[in-house]
Amino acid sequence: MSTTYLGHIFHVAGSPTVADAREHLVSLPDGALVVSDAGTIEWIGAARDLPPTFAGASVVDNRGGYIVPGFVDAHMHFPQTYSTDSYGGGQLLEWLDNCIFPAESRLADPAFAERIARDFTRRRVAVGTTAAMVFGSAFPHAQDALFRSTREAGLRVVSGRGIQTVGPESASALLTGEAEALALVRDEIDRWHAVDTGDATTARIQVAIVPRFSLSVTRETLRALGELYDEVRGSGVYFHSHLSENDSIIGGEIAAVKAVYETTSYLDTYDGRFMPGSTEGGSSLLGRRSIFAHGVHCTDDELARLAETGSSIAHCPTSQQFLGSGTMPWKRTAGSGVTVALGSDVGAGDEWLISRVMNDAFKVHISEPLEASVSLHPAELLFLGTLAGARALDMEERFGNLDVGKDADFLLIDPERWEPLSMLLEGRVRADDERVDADRELFALLMGLREPAIAGVYVQGTRVVAPE
Ligand SMILES: [Zn+2]
Numbered sequence: 273m274s275t276t277y278l279g280h281i282f283h284v285a286g287s288p289t290v291a292d293a294r295e296h297l298v299s300l301p302d303g304a305l306v307v308s309d310a311g312t313i314e315w316i317g318a319a320r321d322l323p324p325t326f327a328g329a330s331v332v333d334n335r336g337g338y339i340v341p342g343f344v345d346a347h348m349h350f351p352q353t354y355s356t357d358s359y360g361g362g363q364l365l366e367w368l369d370n371c372i373f374p375a376e377s378r379l380a381d382p383a384f385a386e387r388i389a390r391d392f393t394r395r396r397v398a399v400g401t402t403a404a405m406v407f408g409s410a411f412p413h414a415q416d417a418l419f420r421s422t423r424e425a426g427l428r429v430v431s432g433r434g435i436q437t438v439g440p441e442s443a444s445a446l447l448t449g450e451a452e453a454l455a456l457v458r459d460e461i462d463r464w465h466a467v468d469t470g471d472a473t474t475a476r477i478q479v480a481i482v483p484r485f486s487l488s489v490t491r492e493t494l495r496a497l498g499e500l501y502d503e504v505r506g507s508g509v510y511f512h513s514h515l516s517e518n519d520s521i522i523g524g525e526i527a528a529v530k531a532v533y534e535t536t537s538y539l540d541t542y543d544g545r546f547m548p549g550s551t552e553g554g555s556s557l558l559g560r561r562s563i564f565a566h567g568v569h570c571t572d573d574e575l576a577r578l579a580e581t582g583s584s585i586a587h588c589p590t591s592q593q594f595l596g597s598g599t600m601p602w603k604r605t606a607g608s609g610v611t612v613a614l615g616s617d618v619g620a621g622d623e624w625l626i627s628r629v630m631n632d633a634f635k636v637h638i639s640e641p642l643e644a645s646v647s648l649h650p651a652e653l654l655f656l657g658t659l660a661g662a663r664a665l666d667m668e669e670r671f672g673n674l675d676v677g678k679d680a681d682f683l684l685i686d687p688e689r690w691e692p693l694s695m696l697l698e699g700r701v702r703a704d705d706e707r708v709d710a711d712r713e714l715f716a717l718l719m720g721l722r723e724p725a726i727a728g729v730y731v732q733g734t735r736v737v738a739p740e
Contacts, residue, residue, distance in 0.1 A: 274326055275733070277305040278319055279334035279684065282714050283341050283674040284655045290606055293659075297651035298674075299710035305339055307680040311733030316674050334684045334727070338717060340654070341673050342402025342681035342731065343626035344661025347512075347565040347586035347615025349407040350418050350431065351376040353392045355619035363596050364518040364525055367620065369442050375619075376434070377445035379414040389417035390739045393425050395618075397738035399625040400683040400726045403665060405512055405563050405586065405615070406431035407482055410446040412456060419464050423477055426736045428681075430510050430665060432482035433460055437493045453489075454496050457481055461509055472508030476731070480510035481557070485517075486529045486541040491553060494546050498555030510665075511557045515539060515564035515585075516574070517597050526569060539564075539574040558583045561666045565615055568592055568600045575608035584611040584664035587656070589632040591617030602637040602646050613664035614656045626657040627721045634719070650715035684728035685721065696720040 281303030288296040306315040306326050315326060349355075355375045360367030379385045396404065408415050408431045415433050422429040435453050436446045448456065466475035481497055481504075483489045489497075501511060516538045518525035529538050534548035542564070547553040558581035567578070567585040578585065587600055606612055614629045615621070623629060630653040637646045648656075662672025671681040687694040696716050703709040729736040 273309065274314055274329040275307050275332060276322065276326060276329045277307065277332045277334060277339055277682075277684070279303060279337050279339040281305060281316065281339045281674065282654065282717070284651055284659050285673055285675055287668065288655070290612065290652050290655055290660065293655035294649045294651040294711075297654070297710070297714070299714065302335070303339060305674060305680070305682065307733040309733075311680055313674055313676050313678050313680050316676060332684075334686065337687060337727065338685040339674075340683050340685065341658040342671065342683055342729065343400050343657050344613065344665065344672065345401045345404040345616050345626055346563055346584070346613035346661050346664045347407065347588055348401075348404055348618045348621075350392045351379050351388065351409045351414065351434070352619030353388050353395065356622040358619065363520060364620075365523060365528070367595060369440055372619070373439070373442040373446060376409065379409045379411050380445055382413045385409065385411060385414035386417045389414065389421045392418065393421040393427065394738045395624050396427055397425055397729055397736050398723050398726070400729045401427075401624070401626060402681045402729060402731050402736070403428035403661065403667070403671065404430070405480065405510070405665060407512065407565075408433045410434050410436060410448075412460065415460060415464070419467070419477055421739055423468060425739055426476075426731050426734055428476040428671075428731060430478045430480050430512075432480035432510070432512065433457065435481070435483040435493065435497070436488040437490055439488055443488075450490070450492050450496065453493060454500060457497070457500065461504055465507065465509055478508065478510065480512040482512045485514040485525070486538065486546075487525065487532065491533070491546050494541060494557075495554035498544055498557060501557055502555050505559065505561070508561065511559065511562040513542060513557075513564060515542070515567050516569045517566035517592070518595070519569040519598065537571060537574055539570070539577060543577065556581070563613075563664050565617060566592065566597065566600070567605065568598050570605070572604070572608070575605060575610055579609035582611075584613060586615035586617075586664065587612050587633065588615040588617035588621055588629070589636045590623050590629050591615075591621035593632060593636065594622055595620050599636045599640060601644060602640060602648075603644055611660060611664050612656065613660040625721070625723055627718045630654075630657050630718050650711050650718060653718055654714065679731070680733040681731050683726055683730070685717070685725050686727040687725055689727060690722050690725035693717075693720040693722065693725050
């Protein structure tokens, strides 16, 4: 028997770009969402128009509250679950050296790895992140714990072990030799990619090839990963890494990458052009299933190449503020045609809840100078944290909005569980125009939402349960 969920539904319907998101915003104040036993969306609309065929469906009444698509986090670090708000005494490279490499080394202990995997999954359930690209641990037993915990909870995940073949002393526990790095990635793909259904087009558990960033690997590693990716692309394996995050002139990430590789651009190192002068040395790691975190300081040529290859950017404004990485130029980046989705970047990002990342996106982009300033529309914010994430994960046909036929990945929000939110929604000034009022209501919902108000998290129609 189907189940009907009642409440105020907001979603971005169809398959728009971010530029068209506001025209695709659907607001159904007395909405009904009918979910089949198989977990797909059978019908969506105003409750008064519910077809008689669904009259016998059981009803979950969330009236007075909201129904929105599950949040998608396009970039988060599982081994950094306990590392949000870590003081590193500097920006990206200092923070990695002083805080993150030591923190991630603790996962060498299998019992600790189990605990952090459980807590990571609990956090994801609490904030309604139904799908995520998860930057993994160097340790295979920790990755096993992550995949097991995620699968038991019923969430979606793409993840891969963090590959490092070079690094400072503080990262020594995370490093492997070149051959071992390759063997471990192959093994992870063999054991976990689409393990739940045996088919990458339906699986909730999938694997990515994840070098931490170009500075953590060598030309030899990148060449070998390119060969491996050529082999496994066809089976839906992903690629994930960091790109152009920190542009400090002295000792910054981008300057260091160009100095080490002698390439003209950072992106070239992932694009097979990692030899001096950006000449070709191997296969490209770009493509429809490649997500690059940050891209704060990309050149126009880099953005064009990302767009041309169907690669995506995980935009992480919360993290970029925390590490002083700067602001990704919104208009230039979105205008390039590259898919931009939101990432918490936990733990450099200190917010797990994707709507808090939307909040930071709104603030940083309205604060861009002069004509670069943009006031992101609430529909664009919702798009970035839901449908754009599904698109970046190349799973848009399965989830990301509440269109009929998709898997029912959604959240029930009850403002009564968080007084500041209910006060905001009830006390706000109403607009006479219905559409303008819906935009304002969605904005208040997204900006005021906090974790306690998330009352239910569903993936494929089944309620997700946090591990004990
Ligand atoms: Zn990151």
